[in-house]
Amino acid sequence: MKKKLGLLYGGKSAEHKVSMQTAMAVIKALDTDKYDIHPIYISESGEWVRGPQLMGPVENVKELAFNTQEQIGSNALSTTLFQANDEASLDVIFPLLHGPNGEDGTVQGLLELLNLPYVGNGVLASSAGMDKVIMKNIFEVAGLNQVKYNSFIRSDWQSDKDAAYERVEKELGFPCFVKPANLGSSVGISKCTTREELETAFIEAFQFDRKIIVEEGLTAREIEVGVLGNDHPEVSVAGEIVPKKDFYDYKAKYEDGDTALIIPADVTDMEYAAIKEDAIKAFKALDCSGLVRADFFLTKEGKVYINEVNTMPGFTPFSMFPLLWKHTGLEYDALINKLVDLAVERHTEKQSIKYTI
Numbered sequence: 001m002k003k004k005l006g007l008l009y010g011g012k013s014a015e016h017k018v019s020m021q022t023a024m025a026v027i028k029a030l031d032t033d034k035y036d037i038h039p040i041y042i043s044e045s046g047e048w049v050r051g052p053q054l055m056g057p058v059e060n061v062k063e064l065a066f067n068t069q070e071q072i073g074s075n076a077l078s079t080t081l082f083q084a085n086d087e088a089s090l091d092v093i094f095p096l097l098h099g100p101n102g103e104d105g106t107v108q109g110l111l112e113l114l115n116l117p118y119v120g121n122g123v124l125a126s127s128a129g130m131d132k133v134i135m136k137n138i139f140e141v142a143g144l145n146q147v148k149y150n151s152f153i154r155s156d157w158q159s160d161k162d163a164a165y166e167r168v169e170k171e172l173g174f175p176c177f178v179k180p181a182n183l184g185s186s187v188g189i190s191k192c193t194t195r196e197e198l199e200t201a202f203i204e205a206f207q208f209d210r211k212i213i214v215e216e217g218l219t220a221r222e223i224e225v226g227v228l229g230n231d232h233p234e235v236s237v238a239g240e241i242v243p244k245k246d247f248y249d250y251k252a253k254y255e256d257g258d259t260a261l262i263i264p265a266d267v268t269d270m271e272y273a274a275i276k277e278d279a280i281k282a283f284k285a286l287d288c289s290g291l292v293r294a295d296f297f298l299t300k301e302g303k304v305y306i307n308e309v310n311t312m313p314g315f316t317p318f319s320m321f322p323l324l325w326k327h328t329g330l331e332y333d334a335l336i337n338k339l340v341d342l343a344v345e346r347h348t349e350k351q352s353i354k355y356t357i
Contacts, residue, residue, distance in 0.1 A: 005035040005340065006090040008107065009064065012046040013099035014187045014208060018314065020061040022096045025316040027064075028057040029333045038090055041066045046101070092343055093118040094336075096315065100182055103312040104130035117347035119339045120290040121311040128286050129311035132181045132213045135286065136308075142285035144278055144306045147297070148172055148216040151181065154206050165198055168214050175217030178202060180209035191217070218305065220297035223265050225275060226313075226324040227283045227292045228338065230346050235276045236324040240265035261320060263327045267298065274304045282309050290342050293321045 009023035010016055023039070030037055037054040047068040058064060093116050097103050105127030111118045121129065128134050133151040140146065150168055157164045168176060178201035180188045188208040190201035205212040222243075226236035242260040267275070279294040286292075286309065293313035297305040313321040317332045325335050 002033070003035050003091040003340065004038060004089065005030070006038045006040055006093045007096055008040050008042065008093060008102070009096040010042040010044070011097040011099065011102040012042065012044060013097070013101050013103075014183060015099035015103075016044050017061075018098050019096055019102070020064060022098070022315045022319075023064055024058055024061050026094070026096060026336060027054060029317070029336055031333065031337075032056060034337070039064060039066075042097070042102070043068045090116065092116075092340055094340070094343075095120060095312070098312055098314075099187075100130065104182060117343045119343040121286075121288050121292070122346075125286045125288040126311050129288070129292070129309055130182050131211075132179060132308060133211060136213070138285050139282060139306060142281055144282060144285070145304060147218050147305055147307075150214045152202075152212050152214070154210045154212075157202060157206070161199070161202070164202070165195060168198060169195070172214060172216045174198075177215045177217060178205050179213050179215070180205045181211040181213050182209050218297050218299070220299045220305070221265075222307075223267065223275060223296045223298045224320055224324070225279050225294050225296075226321045226328075227279050227288070227294055227309075228290075228325065228330075228335075228342075230289045230342055230349075233280055233283050233288075235279050236328040237263065238265040238267055238272055238275055239263040239320055239324050239327075240267075241320070261323060263323055268302070271298060271302055271304065278304060278306050279309075282306055286311075289346050290339055291321070293324075 007023055007026065009019045011019050027037060032055065039051040039054055041049045041051060041064060049066040049068055051066045093111055095102060095107055095118060097107060103126060105123040108118065108121065108123045108126050112123060128138060136146060136149055148171065150171060152164050174193045176192050178190045178192060178198065188205045190197065190204055192198040192201050202212065222241040223238050224241065225238050227233045228236070240262040242262060244259065275296055278296070282294055283292055288309070288311065291313070292309040292311050294309045295307040297307055313319065315321060322332050322335055326332065330338065
């Protein structure tokens with residue numbers, strides 16, 4: 001029997017366009033003999049629109065941006081998505097949302113309240129994984145090796161900017177990286193080598209979040225692995241990102257194609273073992289489920305530092321996460337099927353939890 005699969009995409013986020021590309025790629029790969037495909041578009045201003053069932057691939061993302069004049073409010077949304085005996089009822093939701101208001105636990109919370117199976121991480125892992133400061137604090141407790149970092153709230157910075165800059169210079173030094181705490185796809189990130197660049201970077205990052213993180217610069221290779229599973233996660237082969245530019249920013253990721261992805265990465269068995277162990281440790285520390293991409297720094301001395309995990313990594317066939325699994329033996333369409341199965345498995349397990357005494 002075919003599953004009715006709801007695809008959530010778009011979103012009120014700076015990563016809206018990335019999500020649209022992801023949705024188009026997933027729709028193209030879905031087997032219509034296995035799934036009825038039901039698109040749910042979230043506009044950049046936050047309106048939700050459930051589109052007509054898709055009978056096959058779309059050629060342009062504009063076909064997925066439905067008219068928001070036909071939007072449905074939050075009450076109607078709950079009714080539309082969850083009616084047990086209605087033809088409109090969906091079996092599984094696949095959130096293809098990147099960034100705040102989608103990847104950060106907000107949408108996951110809604111789906112939990114509706115008691116719907118959904119692909120990917122739950123509320124806790126999504127929210128903690130979205131906030132780089134909270135994530136790094138949890139990793140510190142878990143004993144994972146990381147570079148030094150500072151964090152700042154916009155109001156504190158505004159009250160004494162010089163103190164913030166001096167703290168970075170004293171505790172981290174240059175070079176360093178300034179990032180919004182709650183954003184992905186390298187949006188708002190700057191590399192700083194001087195006080196002047198640091199001041200500009202703070203202004204840039206605070207445009208995208210009220211909290212930012214500043215990380216110590218490190219001369220190292222960027223190594224990534226995919227993690228897949230629920231309670232017993234598996235790890236893909238390792239891949240390496242080699243930016244032709246100074247660092248892996250948004251343009252290098254999505255516009256210029258100015259980056260080489262090397263899969264499998266040239267790492268020793270010992271280095272891979274350490275990366276794999278830390279990837280699983282990070283996955284479990286955040287109580288992840290479904291999927292994450294775990295990003296590491298690897299120094300020439302062979303020392304491994306975890307950078308972050310991405311709880312909804314780029315998911316087109318040419319993104320690192322699917323490519324890592326392709327080289328591990330799991331093709332894109334099979335990866336999607338696996339994630340849907342993991343979502344159902346987790347949801348079924350949750351139904352055994354008692355909520356009454």
